[in-house]
Amino acid sequence: MNQIYDRVALIGLGLIASSMAHAMRAQGLAGEIVGTARSADTRAVAAEIGFCDRITETAAEAVQGADLVVLATPIGVMGAIAADIAPHLAAGATLTDVGSVKRAVIEAVGPHVPEGVHFIPGHPLAGTEKSGPHSGFASLFKNRWHLLVPVEGTDAKALARLRSLWEAMGANVDVMEADHHDLVLAVTSHAPHLIAYTMVGVADDLGRVTDSEVVQFSAAGFRDFTRIAASDPTMWRDVFLTNKDATLEILGRFTEELFALQRAIRTGDGDHLFDYFTRTRAIRRGIVEAGQDTDADNFGRGGA
């Protein structure tokens, strides 16, 4: 018996929550899984797939008697949900979330958390470009990072228990401070996503190149951008609105460097370009060596 929590309440039933349910089910990590979502359609699809033991119409109902409550909605609504469920949270329960920004979640949710409830924010670095209750699968978190961002005074036992759940679902767990988390993610995820969204939008706008040409020849580098840019619009809107400062700082540096490279192209400064590209190549080697991607020979359908 691997049970870590007696009753887990999942609020929001999208990619992350449904993957958690599948992963917990696969190993018996939760005695009971209760789910809820604002949309009746989402609840109906989740009920049909059957990854929850019970589905409730309201979040207040879902959290009753749960020893783990997971906020798995877009970040923008987490504060309101926290206010809503606060009176119904069981004493000694742990409240966590899976949002991609941590300072904003702490500020929105923190004030509503009652005495005796352990609030431990978290962020799984896992996902696909799919969303919704049908998109989840049990191995989503396998070998991915889960970042826990405990607030001051966090109970060590509650933290260890939550950590063991994520590890049991296959994740590598690391602990990070909220502001540092938001900066690291702005670099490794949020700014790259905005850039990919922008480039895909530009391609779509360009009258002289047809959409079908863009689609047909997408293998040449652009395909990876479209994959990134296919992610859930609501989730990403909230990421940018709530991690505003760090994202804008990184984008500012990005445009500065881009302008320097554009100038090198315009003036024909081949050495500048060559040196820059040689440096970035070394970073890629570090990532392959760190095991965050494969070096498989036949990956690439890229080309120039």
Add this chain to the structure above:
Amino acid sequence: MNQIYDRVALIGLGLIASSMAHAMRAQGLAGEIVGTARSADTRAVAAEIGFCDRITETAAEAVQGADLVVLATPIGVMGAIAADIAPHLAAGATLTDVGSVKRAVIEAVGPHVPEGVHFIPGHPLAGTEKSGPHSGFASLFKNRWHLLVPVEGTDAKALARLRSLWEAMGANVDVMEADHHDLVLAVTSHAPHLIAYTMVGVADDLGRVTDSEVVQFSAAGFRDFTRIAASDPTMWRDVFLTNKDATLEILGRFTEELFALQRAIRTGDGDHLFDYFTRTRAIRRGIVEAGQDTDADNFGRGGA
């Protein structure tokens, strides 16, 4: 017997040329494959792997008696090579290239092509982030596009013969006008590559986020950028220097759109962000439907 050319000369022995050699060998498409490269190391590695029947020290030697000559070097040196080999090209031979930019190649190589030699530029939209003679494999061109960019007055028979070679190596062949090719590729490949290079450079520069954090958490979107940014620096320097106008035009539009999105973040205009992201998501669907990428459920180790 599938032989299409009696003797194929490969000038440059990197990823594309070595993959062509493997693919031609696999199906007996060439009677003899002769290879050459400027670097003695490259020639030695190629000789050891053995994908050519014969390796020569000079390009002038390699092209003698060849009925197909393939320029597979960085674009920047193609003009000098063309001047060098011109007196040695066989009457009736076809001269092609595999460069990522076409107008610049036509301008650099075209004037050197002797009467009676068929010059038919081309560009395979295939590649990986690897380079060098050891990086080739026979299936590189399978189901990828090969764009032929014939100049005025191209011999229809010579064109059909070259087309049949690429089709036999597994490629889908399309014919395109040079300037349009360069614009389409600026959108689908060249600008995305420069943007990826830039973002990877920014990450490396940022003092407050360590390189090891960037590497460790790269799965969150950044990984796809590093893969793109690991491509061959010499090749890409030449791409940007020779497709300057189209690349700068696309980058200009890109920064314009990026600034609009940055302003939406700064002013908290969530509707603008949501609408933009919803539009780009639809483009991704088009690419999956066009068969240029899979919709496999467990692709993504992304997340935010």
